[in-house]
Amino acid sequence: MQIMITARSFLRKALWAIGLPGVLLFAVRCTENGPGLQHGIWRAALQRADGQQVVFNFEVADTAGRPVIAIFNADERMRVDSILFRDDSVFIRMPFFDSYFAAKINTDGSLQGTWTKNYGNRLETMPFHAVPGDSTRLPAYAKPAQDISGSWEVSFPGEEDISKAIGLFQQNGNQLSGTFMTPSGDFRYLQGVVSGDTMKLSGFDGGHALLFTARIDSANVLSDGRLYSINSEAAPWSAQKKVFDSLPAAYAVSDIPPGTVKLKFRLQDMRSSRTVSLTDSAFLGKVTVIQILGSWCPNCMDETPFFTEYYRENRQRGVEFIGIDFERTPDLTASKQALQSFFNRFDIPYPVLFSGVAASDTALTRKVFPELPVAIRIFPTTIFIDRQGYVRKLHSGLNGPATGKYYEQFKAEFRAIMNGLLAE
Numbered sequence: 001m002q003i004m005i006t007a008r009s010f011l012r013k014a015l016w017a018i019g020l021p022g023v024l025l026f027a028v029r030c031t032e033n034g035p036g037l038q039h040g041i042w043r044a045a046l047q048r049a050d051g052q053q054v055v056f057n058f059e060v061a062d063t064a065g066r067p068v069i070a071i072f073n074a075d076e077r078m079r080v081d082s083i084l085f086r087d088d089s090v091f092i093r094m095p096f097f098d099s100y101f102a103a104k105i106n107t108d109g110s111l112q113g114t115w116t117k118n119y120g121n122r123l124e125t126m127p128f129h130a131v132p133g134d135s136t137r138l139p140a141y142a143k144p145a146q147d148i149s150g151s152w153e154v155s156f157p158g159e160e161d162i163s164k165a166i167g168l169f170q171q172n173g174n175q176l177s178g179t180f181m182t183p184s185g186d187f188r189y190l191q192g193v194v195s196g197d198t199m200k201l202s203g204f205d206g207g208h209a210l211l212f213t214a215r216i217d218s219a220n221v222l223s224d225g226r227l228y229s230i231n232s233e234a235a236p237w238s239a240q241k242k243v244f245d246s247l248p249a250a251y252a253v254s255d256i257p258p259g260t261v262k263l264k265f266r267l268q269d270m271r272s273s274r275t276v277s278l279t280d281s282a283f284l285g286k287v288t289v290i291q292i293l294g295s296w297c298p299n300c301m302d303e304t305p306f307f308t309e310y311y312r313e314n315r316q317r318g319v320e321f322i323g324i325d326f327e328r329t330p331d332l333t334a335s336k337q338a339l340q341s342f343f344n345r346f347d348i349p350y351p352v353l354f355s356g357v358a359a360s361d362t363a364l365t366r367k368v369f370p371e372l373p374v375a376i377r378i379f380p381t382t383i384f385i386d387r388q389g390y391v392r393k394l395h396s397g398l399n400g401p402a403t404g405k406y407y408e409q410f411k412a413e414f415r416a417i418m419n420g421l422l423a424e
Contacts, residue, residue, distance in 0.1 A: 036085065037067055038109045043134035046115055046209055047127040052228045054211045056191075056204040057137050058130075073189035073203050074177040074402070094206030096301055096341050101128055115209075117230060120296075120328025120358070124230050126209070140174035142196035146219045147171050152239040154180060156227070167222075167239050168403060169199075176201060179402040180212070184378040185299035189402045207298040214239070254374045254394040261371050261391040263290075263383075267353035270325060270336050271343065276351050278389055283320050287421040290383040291323040293352075294359045295338045297379040302400030304346050306411060310418075311350055317422055318387070323352035324368070326359035326379070382414075386421050393417060 037060045045053040057072045058080075069080040069092065082093035090111065092101040103113025111130040116123055152167035169178035176194050178201060180187045188208060192201035199222070201212040214225035214237070225237035266277040278288065291307055293300040311321045327335040332354055342348060357364045365375045371391075372383075378396035386392050399406040 037069075037083075037090065037105070037111075038132040040133060041135040042130050042132050043136055044111075044128065044130035044204075046204070047129070048228060048231070050228075050234070052211055052234075054126075054204055054209045054228065055137055055202050057135060060132075071204065072191070073205060074191040076189040076205075076402075078205055095345060096205070097207035097296055097298070098338055099206045103128060103130070117206075117209075118328075120360075126231065137191060138193045138200045138202060140193040140195035144171070144174055144194040145197040146194075146216050148176070148194065148199060148216060148219070148222070148241075151242060151244050152222065153242040154237055154239040156235055156237045158235075165237075166244065168406075181399050181403055181406065182397075184397045185380070186398070186400050186403050188298055188302065188400060205298060207296065207301075212237075256373065256391050256393065258386065258392060259388070259390050261373065262389050263369055263371055263385070263391060265324075265353075265368060267324065267355065267368075268332075269351045270339060270354050271352070276322065276353055278322075278385065283322075283385075284389070285387050286318050286320045287387055287418060288320045288322060288385040289418075290385065291321060292326065292376055292379060292381040292383070293323055293342075294326045294328075294379055295342055296328055296359070299398040299400055300380045301342070302402075303380050303398050304342060304348065306414075308346055308348055308350075310414070314418070319418065319422070321350035323348065323350060324355050325352055326355045326357060326364060328358060328360065330356055330358045330361075332356070384417060384421060387424060392421065 039060050039062070042058050042060065043055065044058060045055045047053055059070045059072070061068055061070070063081070066081070067083050069083065071078040071080060078095070080092060080095055082095070084091045088105050090103055090105055094100060097117065099115065099117040101113060101115050103111040106112055109132050111128070113128050114125050115128045116125045148169050149171045150169065152169065154165040154167045156165060164183070166181040167178065168181065169176060171194055174193050174195060176192045176199060177190065179190050187210060188203060188205060190201040190203040190210065190212065192199065194216070197216045199214050199216055203210045209230050211228040212225065214222040217223050220241040222239040225239065227235040227237055263278055266275050268274070269276055289307070291303070293304065307321060311319060325335060325339055327338050329335060335354060339352065355364070355368050357367050359379065361367065365372055369376070372394070374394050376396070380398055381394065381396045383391060384393040399410050401407050
């Protein structure tokens, strides 16, 4: 279900995102009228201080007389429809991850401004420029030295959370797409080129703003890699070609002995405001999946459509789902506002509860799930509850649609676990 956002309601949302001074400055000149954006394909770039750019493409079209943007990353098309104009300015709100563009529309039709991402306790801003009529993402100046399609064992030295990863690349001539899988999930859809002995991949979805580069030493070795992100120091990486029959340690899996742990939370539903507990009649005798999520989490965005579809198809078998939301703030009003994008885009049919704890709180497990013998450190995390109300499994992380066959493996494993619990 899509909800149209008026200028007035949009500014109310922006108040929390960009702070009172920014809203007041913008409100003075904000209407839904203006020069508009040129239709067709654009090339956009986010500028880093070190000279590197995170480049992506988008398309502008009209739907029901209103401008709509589709951001491209390989096979993904992300719809953006919160667009406001005033005089020579445009304000574009991303549908997820609490980020937005504020830009001037130049006389040649190009955009010049900034992209801002809200991290809850700070704002990060990058200069932004976009040119209409340019479908180039990353230029390729030479014939590829190698075809690097396949799977790669990747090392990010000094990066604890992603010290070991798997690169998945698909190359067609100069064109390259793929992603990187880490213990907590993947980097979603990336798109780029192979030019001579250099590979480049970029991705932007409002949460991620990424550029990967590396030198191709041979068909089996990538070296001198750099990962450029949002205003952070470039992270080195390297890789060696490796075939994986199955995904090794893609996400943490913890089995909990049957009949030993029950969760006793009672939390408020973020839409109905009623309180929900596993002891409610709706969940008694059911196999229940608890989805630990946050609107700031890109992998949670990939997981939610699958869970929503699975729930609708299997609810009559005795399946229930509960989402428990951890935002960047423990404030209820701000958390509801942040998660509204998920409700709007995915029409989630199961209750999503307010945790009351910030996702960054290292004590979140003790505060919300003190009965759990395993700490929750990764988003998303899935907790499986059997028909007797006992915790049976806990999975952390997700290999999403960008990982291809590994996403299919994730879905197959999830269904197998559920079938096993339902058969008991």
